[in-house]
Amino acid sequence: MSSIPTQAPVIELEGLEVRYGRLRALKGVSYALGGRAIGLLGPNGAGKTTLLHTLLGFLRPAAGTARVLGLDVTTQAQEVRALLGYMPERDSFIAGMSGVRFVRLMAELAGLPAEPALERAHEALFYVGLGEARYRPMESYSLGMKQLAKLAQSIVHGPRLLLLDEPTAGLDPPARERMLRLIREIRDSGQVRIVISSHLLRDVEECCEEVLVLKDGQIAAYSNLAAERRTNRRFLEVETRGADDAFAESIRSLGCELATAGGRRLKMVLPEGVGVTELYRLARERGVQLRRVNFRRDSLEDIFLKAMEAPAAPAGPTPGEEASRGGL
Amino acid sequence: MAVYEQTYRRYEGPRTSRRLRFLVIPRYAYQRLSGSKILWALLVAATLLTLGAAVLVYLKHNVRALAAMNLEVGELLPIDARFFDVFQGIQLGIGFLIVLVAGPALISMDLANGALPLYLARPLTRREYVLGKLTVLAAGLSLVTWVYGLGLWALQAVLEGGAWALDNLRIAGAIFAGAWIWILVLSFLTLALSALIRWPLAVRGVLLVLFLVLPGFGLALAQVLRTRWGHVINLGADLGAVQSALFGVAAADGPPVAGAAIVLALVLAGSIALLAAKLRAQEVVT
Numbered sequence: 001m002s003s004i005p006t007q008a009p010v011i012e013l014e015g016l017e018v019r020y021g022r023l024r025a026l027k028g029v030s031y032a033l034g035g036r037a038i039g040l041l042g043p044n045g046a047g048k049t050t051l052l053h054t055l056l057g058f059l060r061p062a063a064g065t066a067r068v069l070g071l072d073v074t075t076q077a078q079e080v081r082a083l084l085g086y087m088p089e090r091d092s093f094i095a096g097m098s099g100v101r102f103v104r105l106m107a108e109l110a111g112l113p114a115e116p117a118l119e120r121a122h123e124a125l126f127y128v129g130l131g132e133a134r135y136r137p138m139e140s141y142s143l144g145m146k147q148l149a150k151l152a153q154s155i156v157h158g159p160r161l162l163l164l165d166e167p168t169a170g171l172d173p174p175a176r177e178r179m180l181r182l183i184r185e186i187r188d189s190g191q192v193r194i195v196i197s198s199h200l201l202r203d204v205e206e207c208c209e210e211v212l213v214l215k216d217g218q219i220a221a222y223s224n225l226a227a228e229r230r231t232n233r234r235f236l237e238v239e240t241r242g243a244d245d246a247f248a249e250s251i252r253s254l255g256c257e258l259a260t261a262g263g264r265r266l267k268m269v270l271p272e273g274v275g276v277t278e279l280y281r282l283a284r285e286r287g288v289q290l291r292r293v294n295f296r297r298d299s300l301e302d303i304f305l306k307a308m309e310a311p312a313a314p315a316g317p318t319p320g321e322e323a324s325r326g327g328l
Numbered sequence: 329m330a331v332y333e334q335t336y337r338r339y340e341g342p343r344t345s346r347r348l349r350f351l352v353i354p355r356y357a358y359q360r361l362s363g364s365k366i367l368w369a370l371l372v373a374a375t376l377l378t379l380g381a382a383v384l385v386y387l388k389h390n391v392r393a394l395a396a397m398n399l400e401v402g403e404l405l406p407i408d409a410r411f412f413d414v415f416q417g418i419q420l421g422i423g424f425l426i427v428l429v430a431g432p433a434l435i436s437m438d439l440a441n442g443a444l445p446l447y448l449a450r451p452l453t454r455r456e457y458v459l460g461k462l463t464v465l466a467a468g469l470s471l472v473t474w475v476y477g478l479g480l481w482a483l484q485a486v487l488e489g490g491a492w493a494l495d496n497l498r499i500a501g502a503i504f505a506g507a508w509i510w511i512l513v514l515s516f517l518t519l520a521l522s523a524l525i526r527w528p529l530a531v532r533g534v535l536l537v538l539f540l541v542l543p544g545f546g547l548a549l550a551q552v553l554r555t556r557w558g559h560v561i562n563l564g565a566d567l568g569a570v571q572s573a574l575f576g577v578a579a580a581d582g583p584p585v586a587g588a589a590i591v592l593a594l595v596l597a598g599s600i601a602l603l604a605a606k607l608r609a610q611e612v613v614t
Contacts, residue, residue, distance in 0.1 A: 049610075053609070053610050056445075056448075056449050056609070058445070058448065058608070058609040058610050059610070078346070078451045078453070079451075081449060081450060081451045081452075082451045084449060085449075086445065086446075086449035088442065088445045088446070088449075090442045090445075091441065091442050092441065092442040092443055092445060092446050093441050093442075093443060093446075094437070094438065094441065094443045094446075095433075095437040095440070095441050095443075096360055096437070097360075101356075105352065105356050106446060106450070108344070108349075108352045109349065109352055109353075109447065109450040109452055110450045110451065111343035111344050111346070111349060111451065112339065112341070112343065112344070113341075113342060113343075113344055116339070116341050116342075120339060123337075127335075127336065153446065155336065156339075157339055158337070158338035158339030158340070160338075185335070185336060186336045189335065189336040189337075191336065191337070191338045192336070192338065
């Protein structure tokens, strides 16, 4: 069981434009995403589901290209689908079937022979927590159980890329936690990449390493959450009393990037190997009081709100370029 | 993803043939339909009817059996094109009832429950999806129509001799072609209505209207306008006319063969177009 190299592009979009009649749902989107778990964020009508449907080959691009794991979604749609698992947003099941029959059918349609399909259907349903309910007709499932069954059918055939459209929609808090835990577990297995489309920031923040914010059919922002979290751990905002230029200079001598805001407030990025204790030591030596020390917590909500205010940018960098960004 | 490990595991085993994967759909459908008593009753009826016809063919060639039953050969129906035309007509009627039971829910339930994206997110095209659903109806209808019909024809050929078989190859061709015209028209029409209406009961209602009520209008039209063309809106009569033409038998009061063929072709084309329009993995709201 080989894991997928983390920096290989999972999704590559080049000038992707998708239309519903005259309506341009995606407007020349270009980006390359390569993380283990990618979040698609955006308000309703931003183009998230349209993008997922284009990746699945349900919609044909009016212009541009989209590639999944190196395969073109238009010319190699069947090959792409063989690598995908898809959990739709809306209620989706086949009437008159038990959970295990439903998941087995989905496995067989994905190409598994009958016996392994049955075995995997049982395993998938146990894995998502529907082991005891697997012989019940799906019509009798609660909303949360149907969501879990949808997740089971999306992983039963062992896809390389999992597309989850609003996976926690309509779930109560315990069910939501369970769903997010399963998604993190699948992500951490390293055997499948995940794309989550959601308008719930917390879901994306808890599960994803990269986030693409869509707005009005364009990319409004990209954030490498993993890199962002690493940067945040090095970024300090300090409120002082008695700080002078000599104190600022001594901080710079540690190798910190430093900016002052209003004399008493300092913003700095600590270099590798330098901890906050160094700062306390300098303050003690210089007789400076540190009244408040905060690590920056630039939450996904901030990123999202900024993106919603800013004009959308249709083009973007590759994952490697974005990951190398950082600093103040 | 082993149960005891409770962790995600990718499937690395063998895969089935891409070309035959659509057959998964009828297999699952038959498992569901096998619980229908009405369907079994119709299949038994079609089989008994075929057995009855086979007995008739056998008696026609067994003088001793006829003598035991105090019957003359001339008292039995002649085994000719008309015999097979009538036999197939009855079997097609039973086939219609089978479609009425098995067909309406085939697509409508998938659309009503949002299952189509699940099918089409797999390496399965829309064409293969329709082919899978079509196979459900076509296989059942084939059994009661051309499979039984050709079996009967073969029995007659064995009992009568090779010369009869050679002289009546047209009957075999008519059985096969006539059955397939009916199978394709009726199956595609049912699937299209199933995709359009999404409520099995209503689909059954529309089928009954098309095949039982509309002929009444056709008859009225034909009588008022004094033209056989009025019957073209009677799909059953259209098929009867085309089938009788295939058997080389003069049809009773029915539509002209050309008109009937055109109507059947239009119904088939319209049904396929409707399926192409309705079967989308996602609904577009603009």
